Amino acid sequence: MENIIRGKVWKHGKVDTADIISTKIWLENLNNLDPDILGKHAMAPIDKEFASRAMRGDFRIIVSGKNFGGGGKSFEHGVIALKAVGIVLVVAESFARYNFRNSINNGLPVLECNGIFNAVEAGDEIEADLSTGVIKNLTSGAALQADPLPEFVLGIMEAGSYTAYIREQLRQTGTNEANCAGETL
Amino acid sequence: MPGMTMTEKILAGASGKKIVRPGEIVNARVNALMMTDLKGPYVFKVLEEELGTSKIRDGLDVVFVLDHLGPAHDIKSAQQFKACREAARKYGLPHFYDLGRQGIGHQVMCEDGYVFPGTVVAGIDSHSTTYGALGAVSFGISPTEGAIILATGELWLKVPETTRFTVTGNLPRRVSGKDIFLHIIGMTKWNGEVLYKAVEFTGPAISALSVSDRMAMCNMVAEMGAKNGIIAPDDKTAEYLAGWPEKRYDAVLSDPDAVYSHEYAVDVSSLSPRVSVPHRIDDVRPVEDVAGRKIDQAFLGSCTNGRLEDLMIAAEILKGRKVHPDVRLIVVPASRKIYLEAVRNGTIEILAEAGAAVLTPNCAACAGIGSGNIASGEVCISSTNRNFEGRMGAKDSEIYLASPATVAASAVEGVIADPRKY
Numbered sequence A: 001m002e003n004i005i006r007g008k009v010w011k012h013g014k015v016d017t018a019d020i021i022s023t024k025i026w027l028e029n030l031n032n033l034d035p036d037i038l039g040k041h042a043m044a045p046i047d048k049e050f051a052s053r054a055m056r057g058d059f060r061i062i063v064s065g066k067n068f069g070g071g072g073k074s075f076e077h078g079v080i081a082l083k084a085v086g087i088v089l090v091v092a093e094s095f096a097r098y099n100f101r102n103s104i105n106n107g108l109p110v111l112e113c114n115g116i117f118n119a120v121e122a123g124d125e126i127e128a129d130l131s132t133g134v135i136k137n138l139t140s141g142a143a144l145q146a147d148p149l150p151e152f153v154l155g156i157m158e159a160g161s162y163t164a165y166i167r168e169q170l171r172q173t174g175t176n177e178a179n180c181a182g183e184t185l
Numbered sequence B: 001m002p003g004m005t006m007t008e009k010i011l012a013g014a015s016g017k018k019i020v021r022p023g024e025i026v027n028a029r030v031n032a033l034m035m036t037d038l039k040g041p042y043v044f045k046v047l048e049e050e051l052g053t054s055k056i057r058d059g060l061d062v063v064f065v066l067d068h069l070g071p072a073h074d075i076k077s078a079q080q081f082k083a084c085r086e087a088a089r090k091y092g093l094p095h096f097y098d099l100g101r102q103g104i105g106h107q108v109m110c111e112d113g114y115v116f117p118g119t120v121v122a123g124i125d126s127h128s129t130t131y132g133a134l135g136a137v138s139f140g141i142s143p144t145e146g147a148i149i150l151a152t153g154e155l156w157l158k159v160p161e162t163t164r165f166t167v168t169g170n171l172p173r174r175v176s177g178k179d180i181f182l183h184i185i186g187m188t189k190w191n192g193e194v195l196y197k198a199v200e201f202t203g204p205a206i207s208a209l210s211v212s213d214r215m216a217m218c219n220m221v222a223e224m225g226a227k228n229g230i231i232a233p234d235d236k237t238a239e240y241l242a243g244w245p246e247k248r249y250d251a252v253l254s255d256p257d258a259v260y261s262h263e264y265a266v267d268v269s270s271l272s273p274r275v276s277v278p279h280r281i282d283d284v285r286p287v288e289d290v291a292g293r294k295i296d297q298a299f300l301g302s303c304t305n306g307r308l309e310d311l312m313i314a315a316e317i318l319k320g321r322k323v324h325p326d327v328r329l330i331v332v333p334a335s336r337k338i339y340l341e342a343v344r345n346g347t348i349e350i351l352a353e354a355g356a357a358v359l360t361p362n363c364a365a366c367a368g369i370g371s372g373n374i375a376s377g378e379v380c381i382s383s384t385n386r387n388f389e390g391r392m393g394a395k396d397s398e399i400y401l402a403s404p405a406t407v408a409a410s411a412v413e414g415v416i417a418d419p420r421k422y
């Protein structure tokens, strides 16, 4: 996967899990994570046009404020829905924990970046380097620094999901030998 | 270069780094994994079908506990237990806790020597934050992440910022760690400055708390949306862990110049018992304000407050008294060890004598899927950690959260009562 992502921005200040996908849709599709179904309802509670515009290619990056995906629910439907309509990156001031983990685990890059909300307008084109965390607003010329994604997280993005990445690692090494340098206690 | 908080230091050690900073993502070694009857079989399914392996990483303590569903009360739970036992047998899990030998997973983790200061411990349950009371970094994860830990002994983690609560003052009689926590969440709210962060409790009032009360506090940081709760290990921690002399550990402490995202000072010297009222955990009132509210059930148990000390405080209040005739008091020791101790020291006898219904260790009514649920319109005062709508049964029932002392005093009076009278 390309570590540099470029695209137009859709922006919204406060996005909860129930905004990404409504509770109704999530409950109707409890055990059915079908991207085609979920994608149609992406962000519908706060932007009815979101899915059609994203699929048309109007934007592919989400910029948001604090606690993106908040609301304390662990379901993964929202991430699937965003990927389904072609969202390739979410940049926010901060993320809710479940949402941050679900995004990375399902192969959707997320960058946490102080000051992003005021530095970018809807429709701006930005360029983000996942491995350095440098984000450039190509429209305004502003540059910001986000927390970069380390090598193995980029590997997860490349593989498409955390499980796919681990499966491949296990297959390659042929053992379950850990590859981090942590000391055992 | 500023210092690091204990959470940062522990995550640095676990990922083989000298320094980590908040926001950084690390791949950390996990020392122990807790799973329960609810998700256990599914975790092994992910391991086999999605990760393509049936080998568990060496050196990882896998603790599998049957706790949420209690003794099987219908065919569905009986089937679930059967699936758990089959998985435990297939994998030859040495730390499988079946009925009669078990307890609530979080309690078992702490009292049976799976959690030590400086370690990283994960659990497939939100209240895995409990183990931070022993100076570990611990948190809840999804079943899929549990399967990844089984296979690799590792998990990616974002290093959280730390918010520090410095708690001072002598805690008044009959006021406990639970009351301190309820006071703090009433003050900061669920959506406060601790979302996805580490919450560090420190100060003389925390040092004065028992390990049991510290566990109640770290247990409930899950209700603040925090990643983990943590308390620096001290002599009390060492004494608590003395039963496992073979397990050597390093006490990891925060550097004096560590950087905190937020700091709060809390003085508890005039704190009164607190009650969290339906249906929000962060809607907290002094007991004086809600005293007199009629109750139907009092529940004493759970991973928050079902420990020996909790049962003993209740027994102190109930000794020579009776549970109010219009109320049923349900008591559930959090583990078999606690149950045995409480039988041996006479606590269970006092409670049963007073009219309490004592159950075998399990989650019971806490999550509304075991025994002791409440009916439509009923009110329960509970020592548990969540009072969401319908958590303990009927959707239009009400749950008030309080300390074991307040639960016991209320059981006596039939209404929410101030335990300081007893």
Ligand code: SF4
Residues within 6 Å of the ligand: B067, B068, B104, B106, B125, B127, B302, B303, B304, B362, B363, B366, B367, B384, B385
């Ligand atoms: S006692 Fe309650 S909160 Fe604790 S693990 Fe069981 S259901 Fe969850």
